[in-house]
Amino acid sequence: MTGTTGSVLSASGLRKEYGEGVALVRAVDDVSLEVAQGESVAIVGPSGCGKSTLLYLLGGLERPTAGTLELAHRRLEQMPEAGLARLRRRALGFVFQAFHLVDELTALENVELPALLAGASPRTARERATDLLEQVGLEDRAEHLPSALSGGQRQRVAIARALANGPAVVLADEPTGNLDSAATTEVLRLFEQLHADGQTLVVVTHDERIASTADRLITMRDGRFVDETKLTGGTQRTVAEIAGLDG
Amino acid sequence: MAEAAELPDRESLQGYQLRVVREVLLALLAGEASHGYQLRARLALALGPLAGALNDGQVYVTLNRLEKAGLVVSERVGQADKPDRRVYELTPAGRHQVTEWLGDTSWPKPAPAEFHLKLVAAAAAGLADPVGLVNQQRRALLVGLAQAQRAALAEPDASVAALLLEGVVLRLQADLRWLEACARYWNEAKERR
Numbered sequence: 001m002t003g004t005t006g007s008v009l010s011a012s013g014l015r016k017e018y019g020e021g022v023a024l025v026r027a028v029d030d031v032s033l034e035v036a037q038g039e040s041v042a043i044v045g046p047s048g049c050g051k052s053t054l055l056y057l058l059g060g061l062e063r064p065t066a067g068t069l070e071l072a073h074r075r076l077e078q079m080p081e082a083g084l085a086r087l088r089r090r091a092l093g094f095v096f097q098a099f100h101l102v103d104e105l106t107a108l109e110n111v112e113l114p115a116l117l118a119g120a121s122p123r124t125a126r127e128r129a130t131d132l133l134e135q136v137g138l139e140d141r142a143e144h145l146p147s148a149l150s151g152g153q154r155q156r157v158a159i160a161r162a163l164a165n166g167p168a169v170v171l172a173d174e175p176t177g178n179l180d181s182a183a184t185t186e187v188l189r190l191f192e193q194l195h196a197d198g199q200t201l202v203v204v205t206h207d208e209r210i211a212s213t214a215d216r217l218i219t220m221r222d223g224r225f226v227d228e229t230k231l232t233g234g235t236q237r238t239v240a241e242i243a244g245l246d247g
Numbered sequence: 248m249a250e251a252a253e254l255p256d257r258e259s260l261q262g263y264q265l266r267v268v269r270e271v272l273l274a275l276l277a278g279e280a281s282h283g284y285q286l287r288a289r290l291a292l293a294l295g296p297l298a299g300a301l302n303d304g305q306v307y308v309t310l311n312r313l314e315k316a317g318l319v320v321s322e323r324v325g326q327a328d329k330p331d332r333r334v335y336e337l338t339p340a341g342r343h344q345v346t347e348w349l350g351d352t353s354w355p356k357p358a359p360a361e362f363h364l365k366l367v368a369a370a371a372a373g374l375a376d377p378v379g380l381v382n383q384q385r386r387a388l389l390v391g392l393a394q395a396q397r398a399a400l401a402e403p404d405a406s407v408a409a410l411l412l413e414g415v416v417l418r419l420q421a422d423l424r425w426l427e428a429c430a431r432y433w434n435e436a437k438e439r440r
Contacts, residue, residue: 046427189400208423209416212393213400219385221430229386231393238391239398240300242415244267244355 007070008168008200009035009058014067016053027053028064029223035169040191040201042211045220051204052173054220058202059092059171060084072168089118093162093170097177099154101146107157108133108142114164125164132160136190152183159190163199170194172203176210188213268301268309270348273318273337277345280336282324283307295408296398310335318344357418359425366429370436377433385426392419 016028027050035041045051056062057069060076069076072091076084101110112129116122133139136156146154155175162170175191176184192213195201203214211217212231219227268290275286287306291298310333313319318341321333337345362384366377395415402409 185400188396192397192400207420208389208392209396209420212389212396214393217389217393219382221434227382227385229389231390237300239395239412239415240297242391242395242418243297243300243411245265245294245297245300 006036007034008037008072009033009202010070011058012068014054014057014069015065016050016057016062017065026050026223028057031067031220031223031225033058033218033225035200035202038195038198038200039216040195040214041203042214042217043202043204043220044208044211044217045206047206049220050223051206051220055171055173055202055204058169059094060088089114090165091168093159093164093167095155095158095162095170095172095175097174099146099151099158099178101154101158101161103146106143106145107138107149107153110146110157111160111164114161118165128164129160132163133157135163136160150183151179152186155179155183155187156190159187159194163194169200169202172201174205174207175203176205176207184210265301265305265309268305269313270344272306272309272313273341273345274348276319276335276337277342280334282332282334283310284332286310286335293407294411295402295406297408297411313341317341357422363429366433370433376437378430378437381426381430381433385423385430388419388423388426392416392423395419 011031011033014028014031014033015026018025018027029050031054033041043051043054053062057064058071060069060071060079064077067077071087074087074091076087079087102113105113108126108129111132112122112125115125115128120128130139130142133142136159138153138156138160141149141153141157146157149157155178159170159175162172172191176187179187188210191201191203195213195215201214203211205211208217215230215232217229217231218225219229271290272286275281275289283306290301290306294301310319310321314321314335318338319335320338321335323331324334325331366380369375369380370377395412399409399412399416402412
């Protein structure tokens with residue numbers, strides 16, 4: 001099905017309910033979202049606001065109770081599981097708080113895995129993985145197991161893996177949640193670089209600091225979008241004032 | 248304290264655009280006599296991308312005023328092929344001021360009371376939705392946070408200016424956390440009504 005918008009990811013009236021009757025919980029309640037090609041969007045809210053559930057819906061990892069969802073001009077919400085799995089592999093990259101690397105595989109093997117699963121030749125997959133590790137600055141860690149890497153390095157491997165099949169959108173769930181301040185900076189710099197290269201990004205986090213590098217920040221409370229801020233308009237003057245350099 | 252009487256009072260120092268520039272120049276001079284250009288370069292390094300907040304003449308104007316206030320003295324030093332430059336040195340009164348500054352624990356005040364009262368008054372008088380005011384304030388802080396965070400990410404490793412930017416980021420983060428609590432409270436207040 002062909003999409004009607006220029007968005008690479010598009011959701012309308014998205015709803016996700018758990019339980020029923022008096023125990024009914026609307027984790028995601030009538031959410032609509034358009035993400036343009038090359039845009040970076042952050043969805044922020046306190047824990048339990050439904051942002052992770054939303055990310056799972058957007059990524060086709062869970063099915064919505066109601067609403068429509070379109071990724072790379074394909075409708076997702078009714079797609080059979082096999083087709084959905086193929087589309088996820090081809091068009092999406094996932095980055096999770098807990099990295100989810102395969103412990104028994106080296107950094108390079110972890111990164112080439114999605115390409116192999118998508119049917120790339122071992123040689124193509126290896127070349128692509130080597131390039132990606134270089135892009136995240138870990139070419140010298142290719143043969144290391146995850147256990148031999150720092151948290152920040154593991155997350156960079158996970159980001160390289162997310163890029164393995166040239167995804168239309170990278171979806172990240174609290175990507176720096178397990179990282180200290182220095183490693184967080186590494187990951188944020190990497191996201192900035194990806195964004196500059198035109199990668200479409202959607203990040204959910206409870207931390208405004210992580211979200212503040214996005215083009216657009218959406219605030220979520222109780223399953224709904226309640227506010228939206230464009231983050232591209234500030235001036236150095238604003239920062240200088242907060243720093244106490246304001247006359 | 249005996250020397251205190253010799254110090255110019257705070258009032259007479261009004262007109263300095265930046266108290267902090269005055270204090271830091273004195274403190275830098277406590278290490279060694281320097282000329283304006285050196286001092287300016289030190290400040291610029293410490294402030295990194297925020298150095299633009301100081302206008303170019305600020306260091307020289309401030310030094311001039313510090314001299315009039317008796318906190319520094321200067322001497323013209325000739326240079327081969329270049330105009331003379333002025334080298335500044337701390338006076339005992341200036342040194343005393345530096346000691347006071349280092350020991351001063353006053354802290355720039357975040358001002359939650361004003362915003363808090365604005366929300367209370369807006370709700371009581373039915374002037375505006377407090378949650379709307381919180382969201383508006385939050386947007387403004389988020390734009391500042393984005394600016395500071397981007398500037399921090401652009402700094403090289405081990406940059407001293409990055410430390411200042413981190414301070415700005417952490418402060419805004421704390422304010423945003425409080426605004427989240429405000430939003431929660433006033434949302435619930437709406438439901439209670």
